Amino acid sequence: MKIRHGLTMLALMASAGLAQAQDALQVRSWAAACANCHGTDGRAQPGMESLAGANKDDMVKKMLDFKAGRKPATIMHQLAKGYSDEQITAIAGYFAAQKK
Template identity: 40%
Template sequence: MKRFVVTSAVGLGLALAATAAQAAPINVMADACSGCHGTDGQSLGAMPAFNTKTAAELKKMLRDYRSGAREATIMDRITKGYSEAQLDAIVDSFKK
């Protein structure tokens, strides 16, 4: 049952990210990150926190996930739903 819940949550997150990437404001796109990585990037769970990373580090990480240069389980698929400009804007919304 626990595996089903995790799988369902990941699937929902991917669906929300894809939908958000189509036409949503940046703050809505960034809110999708909080579901796994915690409010303001301060994860309390199994997902890595990113609140200690600089904007430049996060932008590079997201680009690397998107291109396949960085190994991932989910982030490679999520980042492909966004343009590089959207990814930058999402990072900037967290690092304001």
Template identity: 50%
Template sequence: MYRTLIALMCALYGSFAMAQATDPNLGRNLAAACAICHGTNGVNAGGLPHLAGLPREYIAQQLRDFRDGKRPATIMHQISKGYTESQIEALAAFFAAQPTR
């Protein structure tokens, strides 16, 4: 039962990831929501972490750590739970690719 569920989840995840891979604007569109606190394209206007140009894996790991309660937060633990693993990957890839200014 458990195995079947895992297999099913993998299949679903796979097809989801493939569907997303076809949309070149996925990361851009997802990241746009972060701009109200982190600045347009992750370039911060002051007072909160600057995300543009940070290493992709670092950004993804911070989001996972917020989500899993491993990194303490006031708000990011609540926001990060709203994103799937593939969306976290897309966000991280987008911000990592942005110029720092």
């Protein structure tokens, strides 16, 4: 019985690890859409805003303001509408975790 319980726990832990890895890959693919303007992993070329290492809460607020039309933009207001609030939070977390 103990061996069976241990195997079940091991399988659950492996499954949870796989789900986390898939989630991380999903967030990374969402963030990749930002690379054209904000650079690979959020490290932009001069003249564009870098996102790497930026404050997560500030990024979420800006994106939600773009999405709601409270912050003027040339394209960000359109792009922000393509993401749920949860996706925006996840993407901001990804960029905040990147080294500047």
